[in-house]
Amino acid sequence: MKEKLKIFTNGIFKENPVLILLLGCCSVLAISVTVSGALGMGVALTFVLVCSNIVISLLRKIIPDKVRIPCFIVVIATFVTLVQMVVEAFLPDLHSALGVFLPLIVVNCIVLGRAELFASKHSVGDSFLDGLGMGIGYTVVIVGIAVVRELIGNGTLLDKRIIPEGYQIGIISQTPGGFMMFGFAMALLVYCLRKKGKKFEPRIGCDGKCGSCRENCESRITDLPGQDETAEVKS
Amino acid sequence: MSKQIVSVSPHIRSSRTTQNIMLDVIIAMMPAVIASGFLFGFRAILLVIISSAVCALLEFGWEKMMKKPVTVQDLSAVVTGMLVAMNVPVSMPIWMMIVGDIAAIILVKQLFGGLGCNFVNPALVGRLVMMFSFASAMTTFTGSSGIVDATTSATPLANAGALGWDQFLTLFLGKHGGAIGETCALAILIGGIYLIVRKVIKPIIPLCYIGSCLVFTFLFGGQNPVMQIFAGGLLCGAFFMATDYVTSPITNSGKVIFGVFIGFLTAVIRVFGTYPEGVTFAILFGNVLVPFINDLTLTKPLGGIFPKKEKKEAAK
Numbered sequence A: 001m002k003e004k005l006k007i008f009t010n011g012i013f014k015e016n017p018v019l020i021l022l023l024g025c026c027s028v029l030a031i032s033v034t035v036s037g038a039l040g041m042g043v044a045l046t047f048v049l050v051c052s053n054i055v056i057s058l059l060r061k062i063i064p065d066k067v068r069i070p071c072f073i074v075v076i077a078t079f080v081t082l083v084q085m086v087v088e089a090f091l092p093d094l095h096s097a098l099g100v101f102l103p104l105i106v107v108n109c110i111v112l113g114r115a116e117l118f119a120s121k122h123s124v125g126d127s128f129l130d131g132l133g134m135g136i137g138y139t140v141v142i143v144g145i146a147v148v149r150e151l152i153g154n155g156t157l158l159d160k161r162i163i164p165e166g167y168q169i170g171i172i173s174q175t176p177g178g179f180m181m182f183g184f185a186m187a188l189l190v191y192c193l194r195k196k197g198k199k200f201e202p203r204i205g206c207d208g209k210c211g212s213c214r215e216n217c218e219s220r221i222t223d224l225p226g227q228d229e230t231a232e233v234k235s
Numbered sequence B: 001m002s003k004q005i006v007s008v009s010p011h012i013r014s015s016r017t018t019q020n021i022m023l024d025v026i027i028a029m030m031p032a033v034i035a036s037g038f039l040f041g042f043r044a045i046l047l048v049i050i051s052s053a054v055c056a057l058l059e060f061g062w063e064k065m066m067k068k069p070v071t072v073q074d075l076s077a078v079v080t081g082m083l084v085a086m087n088v089p090v091s092m093p094i095w096m097m098i099v100g101d102i103a104a105i106i107l108v109k110q111l112f113g114g115l116g117c118n119f120v121n122p123a124l125v126g127r128l129v130m131m132f133s134f135a136s137a138m139t140t141f142t143g144s145s146g147i148v149d150a151t152t153s154a155t156p157l158a159n160a161g162a163l164g165w166d167q168f169l170t171l172f173l174g175k176h177g178g179a180i181g182e183t184c185a186l187a188i189l190i191g192g193i194y195l196i197v198r199k200v201i202k203p204i205i206p207l208c209y210i211g212s213c214l215v216f217t218f219l220f221g222g223q224n225p226v227m228q229i230f231a232g233g234l235l236c237g238a239f240f241m242a243t244d245y246v247t248s249p250i251t252n253s254g255k256v257i258f259g260v261f262i263g264f265l266t267a268v269i270r271v272f273g274t275y276p277e278g279v280t281f282a283i284l285f286g287n288v289l290v291p292f293i294n295d296l297t298l299t300k301p302l303g304g305i306f307p308k309k310e311k312k313e314a315a316k
Helices: A002-009 A024-030 A033-060 A067-092 A092-101 A103-107 A108-117 A126-152 A175-195 A220-223 B018-040 B044-065 B076-086 B096-111 B122-133 B167-172 B185-195 B204-219 B225-230 B234-241 B252-272 B279-296 B308-315
Strands: none
Touching: A002 A126, A002 B018, A024 A033, A024 A103, A024 A126, A024 A175, A033 A067, A033 A092, A033 A108, A033 A126, A033 B252, A067 A092, A067 A103, A067 A108, A067 A126, A067 B122, A092 A103, A103 A108, A103 A126, A103 B252, A175 B167, A175 B225, A175 B234, A220 B122, B018 B044, B018 B076, B018 B234, B018 B252, B044 B076, B044 B096, B076 B122, B076 B234, B096 B122, B122 B234, B185 B234, B204 B225, B204 B234, B204 B252, B225 B234
16 A cells, blocks of 8 residues: 555655656646646646556557557547547637647657556556656646746736736746746755655666666765765756 | 865965955946936935845845855945846836846845856846846836936937937937936946956956947948947946956956957847847856856966866866
């Protein structure tokens, strides 16, 4: 049970797809201007991620290794098309807010990355939890950044005016503000993780077992007992 | 603080400290500030005072919060604050200017490690942030509240074609619309000469910058190349911003490259760009290239071998 919970929370904190694995940054920077858009994007991505993880995990023994990436993309594209049609039909406002980034979930690194790294190697239950955790991790980050950007940049929250009329700091809602807030969020998460004493592993797919690892990474040399301080944070 | 390595003697001794250099810079800016008081009224001076106080306070607060050694007494934050204020029009709402101060001190200076570690000029980033955030407030130039009779108008750069030689004196004395500290060319020149006489700055960067801007504006067919020198923030940028120690090259040849390059960029932006003013972008872009210019113009010690490779290994 504890292990299952760990798979779930992994995506939210230790291996947060956006802030630690640095995947899918493009949509985070572009969509985090308004909270409502960010929420919609987060839910859409979580849905696609969970569904594609389940299906790919089910098909993992059937999919031939050599053509696995096209197979993954076909599965992912199916769900994205589904989401897109539903959003277009029932939430036209959200559809216009998300624009091109909704169909672009097909090539979102998080979805493809989890299919390749996790779902194609683990059982259906685990893949479901991983997809859910990663999706929630993404949603929390994008909504968090959007709250700050909408509040500081525009003085509103979910289109309700919080700070009086006339207040607007354009640069926060423009692209530079996105990068700034992204950097601050990253620093905050790493700070919290370090404060908690959790070891910070910047490598994707690193299971901490250096013996079976072919990567000749730097942490391998420095990752000796008693030197944990220096092994931290190498991103 | 980083470890200090004491090398073999002889050592250079100097009574110069950051504090008295910054004090010289503040004195050099005084003519421009006083001139702005005459031109735009008391509010201009008030903005300068508020901005420097806010910057000093921000630096103090941040360093206390992060438990770093407090460096407010070196006055660099005050200089940054004054420069931010000199870059805004007199009608600027105060809270907007404070946003610029925050961008300058917190975002560029403190987050990158404090004085000496900022990769671009803090005051210019403050200006840039304000320009992108409050475009209309930043370009509403008015001089109506001043002692000198002036009217609201675009900066001379925005309508450079309409200028004749008879208006040269107006431009030189600063009786036109513009940001607080950049209109009075005379006051800025006095301050710049003071800095050069006191050996706070070398004249290389300002001369190369202004000279190359003049030449390139002429080559690109810009209107009134000489007039353009005295208009806009070119003089202020050349003397007070481009010469910032941290973000300008160390070697003399590097300074020449830097000056000519930002002059070229300024001319390109002014003549071909959609913005009337290109000083901010040019200097910031030059700042980013400074480490490369330093690498390119590395000097050889007398009798020594080229230290480039050894240095890299030693750094590791």
